[in-house]
Amino acid sequence: MKARTRWDVVCSVSDLVPDSGVAVWTEDGPVAVFYVPDRLPALFAISHTDPFSGSNVLARGITGDLKGEPVVASPLYKQHFSLRSGQCLEDESVKVTVYPVLLDGDQIRLQVPVAQAEVAA
Amino acid sequence: MSKKNLIVIGNGMVGHHFLEQFAASDAAGRFDITVFGEEKQLAYDRVHLSEYFTGSTHADLAMGTAEWYAEQGIELRLNEQVTEIDRENKVVSTPQGTYHYDELVLATGSYPFVPPIEGREHPACFVYRTLEDLDAIRASAQEGKTGVVVGGGLLGLEAANALKSLGLDAHVVEFAPRLMPVQLDDDGGAVLRHKIEELGVQVHTEKATTAIIKGEEARLRMNFSDDSHLETDLIVFSAGIRPQDTLARQCGLDIGERGGIVIDNQCATSDPHIHAIGECALWNQRIFGLVAPGYTMARTLSSALNEDKDAAFTGADMSTKLKLLGVDVGSIGDAHGQTPGARNIRYNDEQAGHYRRMVVSSDGKKLLGAILVGDNSYYDTLLQYALNGIDLPENAESLILPESQGGAPALGPDALPETASICSCHNVTKGDICGAIDAGCTDLGGVKGETKASTGCGGCAALLKNVVDSELEKRGVEVSKDICEHFPYSRQELFHLVQVNGIRSFRSLIRQHGKGHGCDICKPAVGSILATCWNDHILASDHVPLQDTNDTFMANMQKNGTYSIVPRVPGGEITPDKLIVLGQVAKEYDLYTKITGGQRVDLFGATLSQLPEIWEKLIAAGFETGHAYGKSLRTVKSCVGSTWCRYGVQDSVGMAIHLENRYKGLRAPHKIKLAVSGCTRECAEAQSKDIGVIATDKGWNLYVCGNGGMRPRHADLFATDLSDEELIRTIDRVLMFYVRTADRLQRTSVWMENLEGGLDYLKQVVLEDSLGIGEELEQHMEEIVGTYQCEWKTAVEDPEKRKRFREFVNAPEKKDPVQEWTTERDQRRPVLESA
Structure with missing residues (x-):
């Protein structure tokens, strides 16, 4: 169970790239933030770490949708991850962490589980 | 046992097809075969005769080669006309000698009918049948401006097209009230006429020529029975064909009332040792003036000579689908509705020039015939309904309505019975195609090779593809050309x-x-x-x-999320100063360094944020991006060439640098590699590249569509002894045609193999400019060359673009925590972890 959470400012709108991702550093580790202007909501945040390689690369993947589900494709081995649930479409047993994200003025805020972050750190 | 003698008189398409069939059969071993041809050339494709004026040569049109005849042990006697058949002694005579036969095949074809018009012997009057005829027409056309074709049938319109391609003002004079009176009705003829006139061919119907006299403005004047006249510089008669039965008449074989050698179902004449096939043969009171029935006769005869009791010619479907002067024309079955009780459904769009007519049985259930003008995309479906007696759908009219007006989609290949004939030239049924697929063919090319389907006239190509695709799909083989779920396009x-x-x-x-x-x-x-x-x-x-991330960040992502960097080293030529810079940069950033197969240097282990810094240093030293990350030109490998090598005959390094600088930055469906070798020893391994250039003492030989990698393929020789300018122009065209027409991630080798017509087609497009797009391709390439920019130079100079290279946008100093390193053979490499 999460001890407490916090809405951290991680970047501003001008840091985002439409239809693409950027990586931010959080207390919970590296997180990929995606901005898809044609969708509502338009912001998604999942772990930046590709579970298949262990490398921090997911923000550099190509975004899109498969059968309506918003996804990012890992730039290394091309597996797709749902931007909504973190579920890997090619392997049911693999899932990446999803972070609540919102736009506050021109600031992007992420909800980060601090307790977990402390354990991870 | 000594062999018997088989003699074939006539070396046209049907005669040749017979020999192909017979040579591959068991009986071939029991015969010595001799073939006589009246023309100088080996059998050629008369169906595509007009292409002779648009760049095709006899070799392009030829059906076979002299080598093939030699391999089969067939004695080929061209330019030797048989003048007499002596049935009693079983001997044929030519001016050169006499020859004994045991079995004799007459494949003498037909001759053009020239109406008995006064003045028809004028030297500017021609027929349209042989390459010699065409040579004579061409010579005459050089001095003339206008040409008239007498006869508005299928061949007449072909001939009009030929005159047009010779640059003449072409006219068609037809005795009947409409064009193509045999295949079309009045409405269809009118639509066709309108379309053809739009293309600049003038049509005169209901004109009976009474005399040809000397002209006033042109060489000739044609007088018509209605007292009008037309002046022209040459006349081509194309008023129908007559069976060439002179030899058969003279030796007393049964001949039809209006000509033609009478044959039975086994293609035997009234003499059981003499056989006749093709346009000279009269079966059931009918002459078949198309190639497909002639081929069927040829196959029947070959089987009969192999003592196949079931072999029988039982008539042929005379449906035709053509493109005349670029206009689609189709005629199926009982096109004129002569079956008692037949009813018609017509669609006529004069605006678009589309006419379609269906002739249906009195109960409305079966399709008896059809006429199409303007759009033949309806042909295959209609033909299958007619040939296979498939019940028409309830709204039969939907079969000829445009889709926007509720037209039915084409008849799916699933609806066809196993016995449906797909390719009538080679008599291939749907069942044969399924058999080939079950025997292991997994693509169109394989099925074509196995069954020969669609290798005759090619008219069934689209239908064959549909059947193959559908059967493969049923067997779980993915054939969709759609790029993905988002676009229904290739x-x-x-x-x-x-x-x-x-x-x-x-x-x-x-x-x-x-x-x-x-x-x-x-x-x-x-x-x-x-x-x-x-x-x-x-x-x-x-x-x-x-x-892809590689293109976005202009570097190649490695397994731990870092990147490798490959600066361009054109032709593999590099100064010591530049080499030192590469070493200094690699040392400063602790980059693992390796020489690539493409004669350049790869620097591994740069983080995202280091990329712009590193490139600033490389650009300052004069480097450019090497596009190692892109689906684009990689390297032009070269040997040292004539400047140093004692064997080199050309400056291969100079040419390689020139080519690399020309094509760098060109985006393509897949990576492209080139190489230039300075002599035939081929040290640059050019024949394993997409574009390979090998020096000769006269210039350059060009090879195309080779590759290494997973499925290596030797490149094919494309052109020889090119000058520098010719070489570059040719490569421009090949590459641009590839870029425009290949599928995603299709390398040149697979692309070329998938082009219908393969290497020969590519040669036609590039070397002979058969599509007329050569200049456009060159111009497009020129634009791309002209707008080249080094992507890295543009990126490092633009602060907005540099922002993209921040590892973490909110923590510029943060290092990626998972990148762990170790040292091996004195260089840094990532710690290998199985995640």
Whole structure:
């Protein structure tokens, strides 16, 4: 169970790239933030770490949708991850962490589980 | 036992087809075969005769080669006319000698009918049958401006097309009230006439020529029975054919009332040792003036000579599908509705020039015949309904309505019975195709090779593809050409959409022609197409989200998330100073360094944020990006060439550098590699490249479509002894045609193998400019060459673009925590972890 959470400012709108991702550093580790202007909501945040390689690369993947589900494709081995649930479409047993994200003025805020972050750190 | 003698008189398409069939049969071993041809040339494709005026040569049109005849042990006696058949002694005579036969095959074909008009012997009057006729027409046309074809049938319109391609003002004079009176009705003829006149061919119907006299403005004047006249410089008679039965008459074989050698179902004449096939033969009171029935007779005779009791010719479908002067014309079965009780359904769009007529049985259930003008896409479906007696759907009219007006989709290949004939030239049924697939064929090319389907006239190509696709799909083989779920198009189709509609962004393309938001398949493909079409910088903000990470960050991502960097080293030539800079940069950033197979240096282990810094240093030293990350030109490998090597005959390094600088930055469906060797020893391994150039003492030999990698393929020799300018022009065309027409991730080798017609077709397009797009391809390449920019130079100079290279946008100093390193053979490498 999460001890407490916090809405951290991680970047501003001008840091985002439409239809693409950027990586931010959080207390919970590296997180990929995606901005898809044609969708509502338009912001998604999942772990930046590709579970298949262990490398921090997911923000550099190509975004899109498969059968309506918003996804990012890992730039290394091309597996797709749902931007909504973190579920890997090619392997049911693999899932990446999803972070609540919102736009506050021109600031992007992420909800980060601090307790977990402390354990991870 | 000594062999018997088989003699074939006539070396046309049908005679040749017979020999092909017979030579492959068991009986071939029991015969010595001799074939006599009246013409100087080996059998050639008369169906495509008019192509002789648009660049095809006899070799292109030839059905076989002298080598093939030699291999089969067939004695080929061309330019030797048989003058007499002596049935009693079983001997044929020619001016050169007499020859004994045991079995004799008459494949003498037909001759053009010339109406008995006064003045028809004038030297500017011709017929349209042989290559010699065409040579004579061509010679005469050089001095003339106008040409008239007498006869508005199928061959007459072909001939009119030929005159037009010789640059003449072409006229067609037809005795009947409409064009193609045999195949079309009045309405269809009118639509065809209108279309043909739009193309600049003047049509005169209901004209009976009474005399040909000396002209006043031109060489000749044709007087017509209605007292009008027409002046022209030459006349081509194409008023029908007559069976060539002179030899058969003279030796007393049964002849039809209106000519033609009478044959039975086994193609035997009234003499059991003499056989007749093709246009000279009269079966059931009918002459068959098309190639497919002639081929069927040839096969029947071959089987009969192999003592196959079941072999029988039982008539043939005379349905035809053609493109005349670029206009589609089709005629199926009982096109004129002569069956008692037959009813008609007509669609006539004079505006668009489309006419379609269905003739249906009195109960409305079966299709008896059809006429099509303007659009033959309806032909295959209608033909299958007619040939196979398939019940018509309830709204039969939907079969000829345009889709926008409720037209039915084409008859699916599933609806065809196993016995449905797909290719009538080679008598291939749907069942044969299924058999070939079950025997292991997994693509169109394989099925064509196995069954010969669609290798005759080619008219069934689209239908064959549909059947093959559908059967493969049923067996679980993926054949969709759609690039992905977002676009129902292939890469080539997308290319055309982008180019024709001037689309400049992925967003507008998917809004207009696709659905959803795209994916990692279509986005990079469209990115590459946009780059080729408009050559914008790949980091222009619209394009960033389209690229694979390698293209986005202009470096190659490695397994731990770091990148490798490959600066361009054109032709593999590098100064010591530049080499030192590479070493200094690698040392400063602790980059693992390796020489690549393409004669350059790869620097591994740079983090995202280091990339712009490193490139600043490389650019300052005069380096450019090497595009190692892109689906684009990689390297032009070269040997040292004539400047140093004692064997070299040309400056291969100079040419390699020139080519590399010309094509660098060109976006393509896949990576492209080139090489230039300075002599035939081929030290640059050019024959394993997409484009390989090998020096000769006269210039350069060009090889195309080779590759190494997973499925190595030797390149094919494409052109020889080219000058520098010719070489570059040819490569421009090949590469641009590839970029425009290949599928996503299709390398040149697979692309070429998948082109219908393969290497020969590519040669026609590039060397003979058969599509008339040569200049356009060169011009497009010139534009791309002219707008080249080093992407890295543009990126490091632009602060907005540099922002993209921050590892973590909110923590510029933060190092990626998972990148762990160790040292091996004195260089840094990632710690290998199995995740």
